[in-house]
Amino acid sequence: MSIIRSLIYYPLFYxxxxxxxxxxxxxxxxxxxxxxxxxxxxxDWHRWCVNHVLGITVRIEGEIPSAPxxxxxxxxxxxxxxxxxxxxxxxxVFAKRELFSIPFWGRxxxxxxxxxxxxxxxxxALRQMLVAARERLAEGRPLVIFPEGTRVPHGGPxxxxxxxxxxxxxxxxxxxxxxxxxxxxxHRMWKRSGVITYRFGELIPAGLPRDEAEAKVQxxxxxxxxxxxx
Numbered sequence: 556m557s558i559i560r561s562l563i564y565y566p567l568f569y570x571x572x573x574x575x576x577x578x579x580x581x582x583x584x585x586x587x588x589x590x591x592x593x594x595x596x597x598x599d600w601h602r603w604c605v606n607h608v609l610g611i612t613v614r615i616e617g618e619i620p621s622a623p624x625x626x627x628x629x630x631x632x633x634x635x636x637x638x639x640x641x642x643x644x645x646x647x648v649f650a651k652r653e654l655f656s657i658p659f660w661g662r663x664x665x666x667x668x669x670x671x672x673x674x675x676x677x678x679x680a681l682r683q684m685l686v687a688a689r690e691r692l693a694e695g696r697p698l699v700i701f702p703e704g705t706r707v708p709h710g711g712p713x714x715x716x717x718x719x720x721x722x723x724x725x726x727x728x729x730x731x732x733x734x735x736x737x738x739x740x741x742h743r744m745w746k747r748s749g750v751i752t753y754r755f756g757e758l759i760p761a762g763l764p765r766d767e768a769e770a771k772v773q774x775x776x777x778x779x780x781x782x783x784x785x
Contacts, residue, residue, distance in 0.1 A: 557745040560609050564746065568604045572597060580659040583666045590666050591645065598640040605634070610748030611740055617755030619643065623692040624758070625723065625730045629776040630701040631709050631738030634751065639699050642753065647691035649700040649722075652680070670698060672718070685725055692728060702772065709738035712777045719772075720765045730768065732756040732775035754778055 575597040582589040605611045620626065621644065628635060639646050652671040655661040664671075670687050673680035688698055702719040723730060734754040740747045756775030759768060 556610075557747050560748065561745045564604055564608045567608060568601060571600055575600065579663050583659075583663040587666055587668065590663060594640050594667060598637055601637045602641045605638075605741075605751075609740075609746050611746070612750045613638075614750050614752045615755070616752060619755060620697060620731050620758075622697075623695050623728070624697055625726060625728050626697050626699045626733060627702050627719070627730050627772050627776060628699060628733040629735045629779075630703055630706050631735060632706060632742035634737040634741040635735050635753075636701075643697050643699065645696050646699045647688070647696050649688075649698065668694075668696070681721075685722075688722070688726055692726070698726075698728075702776070706738075706742065709736060709742075710780045712773065712780065715769050715773060720769060723761075723768055724765070727761045729761050730759040730772060732759065732772045734776050734778040734780075736779040752779060 575593060579590055579593040579597065582593045602613070606613070619642065626643070626646070628639075630636070635642075636648070639648055647668050647670050649672045650664060650669045652673040655664050655669075655671050668691055670691060671684055673684060691698060700719065700722065702715040703713045704716040705713075707713045733756065735751065737751045740749045740751055754775075756771075756778065759771050759775075763771075
């Protein structure tokens with residue numbers, strides 16, 4: 556069944572996605588509200604396909620934050636990256652600055668209000684990133700970051716990128732860590748049915764020492780790593 560479900564999922568999701576992504580590019584010339592509608596349509600379409608085609612149920616443990624905070628999320632597959640605008644109310648996701656140079660996509664990212672991350676860049680790029688992040692917080696939007704910097708196999712904790720502690724310190728906002736166990740079901744050619752769980756950890760206040768904040772974030776992000784969690 557996994558193979559059959561996946562063979563239906565790929566052309567169905569990506570075929571409609573091509574239309575929605577094109578619509579998003581057009582909407583970016585109209586304005587943020589129009590673009591937001593298209594992005595929501597795309598990510599909701601993804602969730603529908605995951606639920607009804609792949610047979611994956613999404614379970615949420617804990618409370619989804621409504622305040623403008625920094626959300627540190629585990630990253631096991633593309634699932635949680637695509638799903639963010641469905642899970643959260645108009646989130647601003649930290650994205651590599653290089654992506655903003657891609658024709659059409661880059662414009663859409665800027666109009667939507669993603670936050671560019673300039674890895675290994677100078678003080679000027681860091682200031683620009685912080686300005687953008689603070690603007691999103693002032694708009695009441697949550698900031699979503701994947702502190703490990705890349706997808707990590709399920710059960711394999713990875714060190715947090717050095718830039719996370721700097722962002723946490725300089726923004727001066729609380730952090731809510733989120734564990735997710737999408738890897739075993741979604742990060743594979745033939746996707747499996749089952750349950751993907753988001754587990755929201757306790758709020759970590761601003762201003763903690765770096766080592767303490769990172770330890771709390773990493774522990775909460777990896778709370779679903781134990782066998783049988785999915």
